Each structure stands twice: as structure tokens, then as C-alpha cells.
């Protein structure tokens with residue numbers, strides 16, 4: 001018997017249980033390989049190999065490099081941040097209020113995924129593609145349980161090791177990593193791609209460029225827009241991190257069983273309509289930490305992560321409001337308006353926090369009662385929180401939706417409106433507010449053939465697994481050029 005899927009069913013607190021999906025074999029029957037690993041067809045020796053440069057070593061860039069390398073097509077990976085180990089020191093720096101704008105929670109080896117929570121669930125419907133990414137992670141050292149857990153989670157203490165093993169494999173297959181190398185220019189000649197240049201002046205010849213720079217590389221959007229490459233606005237979200245004491249969430253979800261050492265810290269997923277907009281939780285981190293995920297010196301961005309043990313005494317989740325492309329205003333900025341919309345909020349949060357990445361925060365009860373907080377509960381956010389009025393940081397329509405949505409959620413979920421529940425601002429980077437346009441079939445930019453926008457920053461993914469799948473898709477599109 002083999003377990004295919006395992007989940008904890010906590011829908012009825014009085015009847016907690018595990019659900020298992022299993023595959024049963026009769027005597028002598030040999031278990032089939034669960035996740036077929038179709039090796040990509042090798043690049044034919046009769047076809048000249050294109051020079052591929054991948055900008056960004058996040059999940060999208062890494063998985064594109066992996067699939068290309070498996071087919072015998074090596075690439076050069078340009079990464080503005082540092083390798084995982086030195087990057088760790090810069091994360092310690094931002095906890096003390098010192099930000100390195102090229103090495104932080106968003107930038108560096110493995111991208112935003114490395115020191116993330118490492119939750120590996122996704123809304124992607126293509127189960128085969130998801131299983132393939134999970135199998136790759138196991139191949140490079142992740143716990144094999146991620147393949148069967150319904151909510152697989154690696155933890156940010158374990159992801160760096162997996163990434164280091166993945167880099168070793170790629171280097172053995174001819175992939176060249178260039179760390180601390182920031183893309184500055186895409187060089188073209190009569191409308192064809194010729195090379196990329198870094199801010200340090202290095203020029204790397206390229207026939208193909210995969211642009212997998214994530215949603216925080218705002219300079220890349222500016223350079224793409226300046227080069228006349230098509231971009232378009234898309235919807236996104238902004239909001240706050242909501243932090244609760246973990247035992248409060250355990251009581252809500254597990255009832256009398258809360259506190260049983262066999263149960264993992266409880267998870268939640270909530271949604272509502274607030275002032276005619278979607279308001280929902282996202283990236284919930286049981287037993288986690290709120291982290292400073294800023295990439296600019298004068299803006300606060302919060303996000304969440306947890307270690308594999310998930311043993312912090314606090315639970316946090318993004319609580320966000322959906323935005324439509326027209327919400328960004330600023331017609332003159334065209335597709336870049338969403339970036340300015342996010343930036344205004346991040347700067348307002350920074351100045352409300354008083355500098356050094358202390359974040360403005362407000363008790364949930366105070367936010368709903370429309371009064372500023374004068375004291376705050378303990379938090380997992382290391383740079384610290386400052387009591388304030390969240391409503392002053394966001395445009396009025398966001399505040400109205402968030403308040404309406406949270407009122408409705410707290411009515412439905414008894415115990416959620418806890419005295420020590422706190423909103424921390426601002427959560428602005430859950431997704432990209434614009435898209436780098438690509439052809440639906442060739443996946444290339446229609447304005448610059450040979451340029452393949454990929455992953456979350458390009459607007460085609462929304463998490464670690466979906467970004468890795470998008471990188472795979474782009475690699476397949478490139479490999480199909482040989483046939």
C-alpha cells in the first residue's frame with residue numbers, strides 16, 4: 001500500500017481526523033513509479049545551440065535552467081543578489097534596520113522563494129506539473145513527505161540546502177552562475193537580441209534571454225518599458241499582515257483538541273466581500289514570523305515565513321484587498337502606475353513607522369472600532385512595531401474594503417476578533433501589478449523575439465511552484481525551437 005495524499009481534516013472540530021488517499025497493490029505487483037520523469041528530448045547535435053541568458057535565479061529562472069540543462073542546453077544565470085549563504089547575513093542586517101538593496105528577502109540566490117515559508121501548495125490545476133516540481137525538490141534534498149502532504153511545506157531553514165544541491169547539479173551540467181550581477185541593458189541589433197549588459201559593464205552575448213526577475217525588480221520594468229517592450233497593467237492586491245497568538249487559531253480550528261501535541265499548529269483560509277471587493281487571507285504561516293521584505297530604503301514591505309518546525313508562538317497571514325488595473329490611477333504612467341501605487345503605500349508605512357523598518361501596527365479591535373492603538377501585543381516582526389492608525393497608510397477605498405471584509409470574517413469565525421490580534425502594514429507585494437506581454441504559443445515577447453518573460457514578475461505565476469512550472473513551460477518552448 002502506498003499513501004498518495006495525506007491531509008488533516010479539521011472542518012469539524014469535534015471530529016478531527018486524517019484523510020488518506022492510498023494505492024493498493026496485489027501480491028507480486030510492482031509499484032509503478034509514481035511521478036514519471038519524462039526527460040526532455042536532448043537538443044539535437046545538428047542544430048546550433050543558442051546562447052541562453054537567464055536573468056534571475058528564483059524558481060522560474062532555476063527551473064528553466066534545470067529543464068534546459070537536462071536537455072543538454074546550458075545557460076548563464078545572472079543574479080543581482082548573493083549566493084544563499086552570504087545572503088543570510090544581509091537578512092540579519094535588515095532585522096536591525098540595514099537594507100542591502102540587492103541582497104534581501106526578495107533578491108539573491110533562489111529568489112524570493114529561498115527564505116520564504118516554502119509552502120508548496122498552489123492553485124495550479126496541472127497536477128502532473130506540480131508533482132514534477134515536488135519530485136525535483138525531493139531529488140535535491142527536500143523531505144519526501146512533501147509529495148503526499150496536501151499542504152506541503154519545506155521551511156526556510158531547509159530551502160537553502162536544497163538550492164545549493166540544485167546549483168551543484170546545474171553547474172555540473174554546464175550552467176554558469178554570475179552572482180552580484182544586475183541586468184542593466186538588453187542589447188539589440190536591428191530588432192534582434194544580441195547581448196545583455198550588467199550594471200558593472202559586463203557584456204554577455206545572448207540569442208535568448210529569459211527574464212525571470214520577480215515582482216520586486218522595479219528597475220527591470222523601467223528598463224523593459226524604456227526599450228519599447230510591451231507591458232500591460234493587471235490586477236493585484238494590497239493589505240496587511242494579520243498576526244494572532246497561535247493558540248488562538250488552534251482553539252478556533254481544533255476546538256477542545258487544541259493543545260494536543262500530535263496536532264500541527266493550525267492553519268486558516270478566509271475570504272469575504274468588503275465594499276464590493278474581494279478581501280482574503282493569503283500565504284498563511286502557522287507558527288511563523290512576519291519578515292521585512294523591503295527592497296527600497298524608504299519603504300516597508302512585510303511578508304511571512306516559518307521554519308520547518310513551525311514552532312513560533314504566533315500565526316500570521318496576509319489579509320489583502322483585490323485591486324483592478326484602473327485603481328492605480330496615474331494614466332500618464334501607463335503600465336507602471338501599479339508600481340507607484342505600491343510605492344506610495346510602502347513609503348507611508350515607512351514614515352508612520354518612524355524609520356529603520358519598524359512597521360506601523362494596530363490591534364484588530366481598534367481598527368474595526370476606527371480608533372488608533374495606543375499599545376500593541378508582542379510580535380514576531382523583529383525590527384519592531386509602532387502603534388498607529390493603519391487607515392492613514394492606504395487609500396480610503398482599500399481601508400473601507402479591508403474593514404468591511406474583516407468585520408464579516410470576524411462575525412463568521414468565533415474567536416478571530418481577539419484582543420491580541422494585530423494588523424501590521426504594509427503587504428504590497430503579493431503579486432505583480434503589471435505583466436510583460438508574451439505570445440500565448442511561443443511565450444516570447446511580441447515586441448522582441450528571443451525574449452521570454454517568465455514567472456511572477458512577468459505576471460505568469462503567483463508562488464514558488466507556479467513560478468517553477470512557468471520556468472519549465474518557457475524551457476519547453478525554447479526546446480521546441482530545435483524541432
Ligand SMILES: Cc1cc2nc3c(=O)[nH]c(=O)nc-3n(C[C@H](O)[C@H](O)[C@H](O)COP(=O)(O)OP(=O)(O)OC[C@H]3O[C@@H](n4cnc5c(N)ncnc54)[C@H](O)[C@@H]3O)c2cc1C
Nearest residue numbers: 056058060080111112113116117119183214455456463464
Ligand atoms: C518572505 C516571503 C515568503 C514567501 N512565502 C511563500 C510560500 O510559502 N509559498 C509560495 O509559494 N510563495 C511564497 N513566496 C512568494 C514566492 O517566493 C514567489 O512567488 C516566487 O519566488 C516567484 O518566483 P520567480 O522566480 O518568478 O521570482 P523571484 O523568486 O522573485 O526571483 C527573481 C530573481 O531575479 C533576481 N533579479 C531581479 N532583478 C534582477 C536584475 N536586474 N538582474 C539580475 N537579477 C535580478 C532577483 O534577485 C531574484 O533572485 C514568498 C515570498 C516572500 C518574499
